[in-house]
Amino acid sequence: MTNLLWPGDNLAGDLMSDAAFLEAMLAVEGAWLDGLIDAGIAPREARAQLVDLLAENDLEAIARCADADGNPVSGLVSVLRERSAEPTARWLHRGLTSQDVIDTALMLCARDVLGAIGDEFAIQVRALCGLAETHRSTTALARTLTQAALPSTLGAKFAHWLTGVLDAVEPLRGLLASLPIQVGGAVGSLAAATELAGSVDGAVALSDGLAAALRLAPAPPWHSTRSAVTRIGDALASCCDAWGHIATDVATGSRSEIGELAEGRGGGSSSMPHKNNPIRSVLIRRATFTAGPLAGILHAAAGASVDERSDGAWHAEWATLQTLGRRTVVAAVHTSELVTGLLVHADRAAANLAAAQGLASEQRVMTELTGRAALRDYTGATDRLIDATLDRARRLFEDTP
Template identity: 75%
Template sequence: MTDLYWPGDHLAGDLMSDAAFLAAMVAVEQAWLGILVDAGIAPRDALADLTVSDGDAEAVARHADVDGNPVSALVAILRGRSEPSTARWLHRGLTSQDVLDTAVIICVRDVLIRIGVECAAQVRALADLAERHRSTPALARTLTQAALPSTLGAKIARWLDGVLDAAEPLAGLRTSLPVQVGGAVGTLAASTELAGSVDDAIALSDALAERVRLAPALPWHTTRSTITRIGDALVTCCDAWGHISTDVATGSRPEVGELSEGSGGGSSTMPHKNNPVRSVLIRRAAITAGPLGATLHAASAASVDERSDGAWHAEWATLRTLARHTVVAAAHTSELVSGLRIDDSRAAANLAAADGLLSEQRSMSELTGRTALPDYTGAADRFVDAVLSRARRFIEEAR
């Protein structure tokens, strides 16, 4: 895919693309057809390899507005290319939402795998930076102004803590992504009729989960917490990366000069510029992720009856956009933290030039009557240790 409106979109590759979505829907139909045959419900000659061609995505898209989703158009194409026995049994017992929701979840799984890889790289890079700069003196700022002495290690450890907060839940989310099989109104009525009993119908659903490597689940067609949990996880990642990129962009200003990107961007008219482009693009994703996540929550809240009239439909493009933007931001953040340059001497100079930094320390000493400690960084080093310990556990578990 290419997207001139979103520089870097190519870094997401085929993830959540039309081609990936179409392939996932076909995979669901293929798996279900095989399950019906294996269960003895459909005859052996109904089994066939379902395929699509390069132009099918456009054909499906052009006909999707007839029924309001792409599944009906896809099923029509697949049936038209199949032998009569295959066409007769294809999609039987499923409804469009089963195929679409399960296909979306398959696509999301690939997204979460990619983001997990990027997060692991970020944790390793940030842990190394925090260790190397744990004692590097630096100025801490609050509300844009000089505040107290601190260390660059403490700042980087906070970045790392945020990335870990985002990364740790991803593995559990990825392994619990559920299949969606409910039939027309979520009661498995058609599957029960085909299989002969409720237990056998549920067994068909579980078999589909196994074939497409998702978790077995009861129908969640009107309970959209599965989608909002995915959205929240993606937004949390973008939040963490946005914090890092904002600090780097601010720290790279010439008047600050403590941080810089390993390879900045240029200007079409100003050759002297070395723009923090990675930080800019990450911040863009962080700014837009929250509203996309909020749209998923609004759609969930608007769920009605046994299939929503617009709320369900609002999820698809929203989730795709959020997912691809998050993958791009993940790649940019990995590049940013792995190549980040830190100017220790500039950090020390900015700290030395700030006035009044020890006023709080003096007031504390006056209250206690004790001699002031040699530095005023409190538990910063202990905090770095705690975050590094957490990072080591994460890296070990990720292997």
């Protein structure tokens, strides 16, 4: 996929694309049909490779048909039944409703997105560990409220970046293992599945079997309780928060008058050949500005959820999660490129520190209070704090050097 107005969208590949979502819906329908057959409810002759029933141009046709019923499931099921022989056509989609298919397909697509982001996190953690270790003693000026504050080290700054990344990756890992199945039938009561299976236990077994087949977590129906979706949105926004912090520091640190940091591969200008713009940082910050509001839409939709299927709030989630998912993957790739190629100019950091005025004022106060001379470099527990962050990273990523 490409998007002229979101440079780098191609880096997300087919993740959370319309084609990926259609494939996920097919996977749900196929796994459910197989479950009915394996349970002895539908005849063996009903088994079919549903993916073979679709043609390349069906995606657009199904998308256009979705306008009639408000979702793409009806059009998909109609096409599949038209092209299926009996008894496949008769048993296809029986016991499911459109929400089951869409919500479960969203979980499948989200899993792929979260997995791709997890791979990028591994790259980022290795790079940031290396930067923090290499520059643990590289003195630099710490700034608060944009102004010179106290001496610090670039290793401490990189360890702070790493902390943000680790804070984002921990819940993401837990989320990956708990994405839930959605099987509830028309109103979330499993009524049709109970009728098909002949018992409540049989209906639950069908739902659990679908979860196992799709490698999702078994769960009771959650039709209008939307925390499964908002948790994904929150995790994605938190990722962008962590990366945005890094990108903002790099963009600031690469200003000509500061010059402590630089992107390994900057961007050019259409009219100023001398420019070496921090484009990775710019594009990461772009994602940060939009991720929070997109996650907010998911929360607004969750709060407006009503009855056993919402009248518009549910529908607002789909494209929102798609957009947020793809943009977060792009930001993940850009951040990996940024931290692995980051250039550190220790000489400029030292010069900026030396030029700063008034940094010894706190040291003098501490000397007067304690009667002891303050440490010469006045970087406090920086080394220990860096070590603690590196140890945390190693526990999460055992192969991180």
